[in-house]
Amino acid sequence: MRALLPALFLSLALAQEYRALPGAPTGHGALDQSYALVYRAENPKAVLLLVPGLLGGSTNFALLAERLRAEAPWLEVWAWERRANGLEDRRGFLAQDPLAYYQALKAPDLSPLRAWGLAVHLQDLDLAVEAARKRAPVVLGGHSLGAALATLYAWQHGEKLSGLLLLDGSLGAVRVSEEAFRQGQETPLGRLPGLEDLLAGRASPVFQTAFLSPKDLALAEAEAWLAARRPLEPVPLGAHWATREARALLRVDDHYSLFPIFSVSAGRAWAREGLSLLGLLQGRLVHTVRGPRGRLVEWRDTGEATDPRAFLRAFARPETGFSEWYFPYRLLLEIAGYPYVGPYRPRPLPYPVLALGAERGLLPEAAGFRVGETFPKTPLGVQILPGLTHLDLLTEREGKTARAILGYLGGLPLGGPGGGGQP
Incomplete structure (x- = not known):
């Protein structure tokens, strides 16, 4: 292929x-x-x-x-x-x-x-x-x-x-x-x-x-691919709306990811937060987005180790990911x-x-x-x-x-x- x-x-x-x-x-x-x-x-x-x-x-x-x-x-x-x-x-x-x-x-x-x-x-x-x-x-x-x-x-x-x-x-x-x-x-x-x-x-x-099924991995790449090109476009996020970059980064940022081995330090969602039950079952304080401050869940680059937009840009390409x-x-x-x-x-x-x-x-x-x-x-x-x-x-x-x-x-x-x- x-x-x-x-x-x-x-x-x-x-x-x-x-x-x-x-x-x-x-x-x-x-x-x-x-x-x-x-x-x-x-x-x-x-x-x-x-x-x-x-x-x-x-x-x-x-x-x-x-x-x-x-x-x-x-x-x-x-x-x-x-x-x-x-x-x-x-x-x-x-x-x-x-x-x-x-x-x-x-x-x-x-x-x-x-x-x-x-x-x-x-x-x-x-x-x-x-x-x-x-x-x-x-x-x-x-x-x-x-x-x-x-x-x-x-x-x-x-x-x-x-x-x-x-x-x-x-x-x-x-x-x-x-x-x-x-x-x-x-x-x-x-x-x-x-x-x-x-x-x-x-x-x-x-x-x-x-x-982390093959379909999950493919969809994560597709989300990152779109977020790198249209980062501020509004998209559904459960019962709320979020920017494309926020929805993509919520899966992988260390503050929110359920899988520490696959997480990066890339910023913070601008939204009301709660604790993730699945994270607590792992013995970890993992946060989840409960609802936005305003209309959209947005993403902020807080100066952590990984640049969020550079990360999304590098995440997926048509030939490799x-x-x-x-x-x-x-x-x-x-x-x-x-x-x-x-x-x-x-x-x-x-x-x-x-x-x-x-x-x-x-x-x-x-x-x-x-x-x-x-x-x-x-x-x-x-x-x-x-x-x-x-x-x-x-x-x-x-x-x-x-x-x-x-x-x-x-x-x-x-x-x-x-x-x-x-x-």
Whole structure:
């Protein structure tokens, strides 16, 4: 479906290009490929290849990539997307009413996802690294679950890289027993299926929750797409009315979002507020909008970490977006249970590793990265950036994340495709 989107819709800012890359052969034709949103540089001295986390798409990294390219013209940035993004029907972003289009979203054939586990994705990533190495030495970076995937790749092919960056994520942050991995387990939120259930067709091949289904993710992108273009247009919000930007941001702002792992600090609704019952059941003070002060629920940029309108602008494009709608459950399961699926073992690396955490993220303390046991005898730098959520690390407006990354890159021996030299 990606091939149906004309090239004229590719953004021209900072020479961006959305690119298909060769993937591991699994017998699924055009689906056997991954993708990258590439921020090109002339004669780059390094390529920073970024891997998104759980449910993450390439525009997770759009604001960070734009800042990096603006401050370091010698750096090329590749925001990688896994192969399941090829299942997304993105034609709705070219329709007159994207929300109506995605309200009627029908699931594609999801059976290929049962075969797309850790080995397939690591092979896809290896092919992406090889493609990037033709441009310049590659520094691999992963955010959240993407950091775990990047770690496993470095265990296998660390010699192909010139650096490794972990963004608020670590291998082993979520672990399962071998019995749970193979046979599933009961949790307070219901049963988590195991690999046997998945391969036998007794479990959905897609990771989803009650409020994060593929349709929910598509609709969130459609709302952000419209809000970026008509931010002040009035639209219904339950029994009230709101601006498009307010309705879109109420889903993701840390003050209102029910999912802290998917929240940003982007401002505040201008409206009467109450407490969310679902938030209280989670043990969190989450606010909800009860009614407007005046006719509309509006949004105010209160100067927090993430610029709300820049965030909406980066959220969705016709060819790619912020989410991976059809995230393979097998990949999540096999990353959590990696000791049971292959000979993945810690190893030292010939270059330093940088770990960046967020004070309000998944790993607010340096010890959480466990890099000493993951990469023994490897120099490690850890920085915890204050005041940021898990996603603010990628979207914050002050450039803290970019400066930390560029400081790290500046200490690596980088050059052209043959290596050597300093940026």
